[in-house]
Amino acid sequence: MNSIFWPYRKQHKLRAVELAEPRFLTPTLRASLKGILPLANAIRDLERAGEGDSELSRRMKALIRNHLTTASAELTDKASRQGLDLIAKGLINDDQYKSNGSILASLDEQELVGHVGPLGTWLGKSRKLFFSAFFGTPNNSLQAVSDVVDKHFKGAVSRLSANLDIELKTIPGCAYKIIDLFGIAGEADTFPKHFAYLMPEDQGIKYSPNKRTVVFANTYLALYQHIADEQKDIFGWTDIDLPCRSEIGRYLIGWFRGHDLGHSIVTEATDYRLLSRHDRWGSMVAQEAVADVFGFLLILDAEIAECLGLDTTKMIRLYVLELLRYLRRGPADFPDAGSAYIQLRLLEEWDVLSVNSPGSIDIDCERFVSAMARIAELLVKTVLVNDVGSFDAFLRNYSPHLADTDQDLLFGLEICDTSLFYEQTLTEKT
Ligand SMILES: [Zn+2]
Secondary structure (H helix, E strand, O other): OOOOEOOOOOOOEEEEEEEOOOOOOOHHHHHHHHHHHHHHHHHHHHHHOOOOOOHHHHHHHHHHHHHHHHHHHHOOOHHHHHHHHHHHHHOOOHHHHHHHHHHHOOOOOOOOEEEEEEEOOOOOOOOOOEEEEEEEEEOHHHHHHHHHHHHHHHHHHHHHHHHHOOOOEEOOOOEEEEEEEEEEEEHHHOEOOOOEEEEOHHHOOOOOOOOEEEEEHHHHHHHHHHHHHHHHHHHOOOHHHOOOHHHHHHHHHHHHHHHHHHOOEEOOOOOHHHHHHHOHHHHHHHHHHHHHHHHHHHHOOHHHHHHHOOOHHHHHHHHHHHHHHHHOOOOOOOHHHHHHHHHHHHHHHOOOEEEEEOOEEEEOHHHHHHHHHHHHHHHHHHOOOOOHHHHHHHHHHHOHHHOOOOOOOOOOOOOOOEEEEEEEHHHHOO
16 A cells, blocks of 8 residues: 555545754754655655665665765764664665664664654554654653653552552563654655654564654644544533643643553563464554553553643543544554544443534543543453453454444544644745
8 A cells, every 4th residue: 555645535634734843953954854855755656656676766765875974963962963873874774774773762862863764654554664754853841741651650550550459560661752853754754644653663673672662742742732622522621621732742741651651561461462363453452452541540640640740630531532533533444543442432331421412422520530440450351361262252342343334433423534734844945
């Protein structure tokens, strides 16, 4: 699948989001990064034409390499320079690309974070890698939010274990690097936009001693503001019921870091390989559900919520808006949309969510957190155990990819056909 838009929709509504370039770019640095982006687009086009390995493509990669070397020399931060140098070397051959991916994931750049080379896309779209490039600058204030969650993670998991009366364990998770995106090209700039990449796994490197999720904070905020927030009327909420503009990043990144760490919460009996052999898509949906639910419970852990100054009811509402945003991208097209469906369906079964009429939904915020704890218990019994029978029964009951085709998976709402479109000052302005 080579299309620019995925999944198929009758129409696509685009919301323009400006990606502003950082002020520190010197003219030489700016020119080199600006030079890379159209080349990355051109290489992606050659891939579409079946010419990804052509001489022309190789020559374009050589040009990118020169730009990266020039750009690197303009940077003052050692790790950022090292990052660009590794990317440049990785363009020479596949082996180098693979070994460098792991080193790149261990860096803590303070000036510029980048990627140029093959990158994964949406799982339902294709499992192949396609040429992509992106550049961003570290977002220190939201990195600090994520670091708070990391700091209290172990304690929060043991408190959660005690509350649920389930012995939870943690396996090594991955680091988080939060950046503001300012330049992007190739597959990564097709639609819909990703706001996070798991590196180096998304570079096609499955086993790596170092892993980090690179999060595009500005993209994530734009997704919330342009898509999630617009759904508040469905619940009769207004701006004062939700985190204010300056607080949104804290709530979103806090929860999303909780989600990411939620992926590393298991029990003694967990065996995802077994579940994956049984139903690969279903296993991915279930793993997203585990991460979502534990992520939600973690972020409302007393110490984390207090440190980040989070209001429980506002967190619940923001979370529900995010669940709907995920769901309305297509319940069976994305594992995280499937996960959103499972949670919303269970909340409906337990009368925490009620559809009044099409487009009007009530949420019982008083009972919401205890219902999420109940979902966690259910997931522990059906997903975090090596029992294919109960896993299969759970999926048959709740996963949208196994639902009847005539079933309403959208709770009376419409599918969302809005996507973000990047206006990049780096490439648009001379
Ligand atoms: Zn996830």
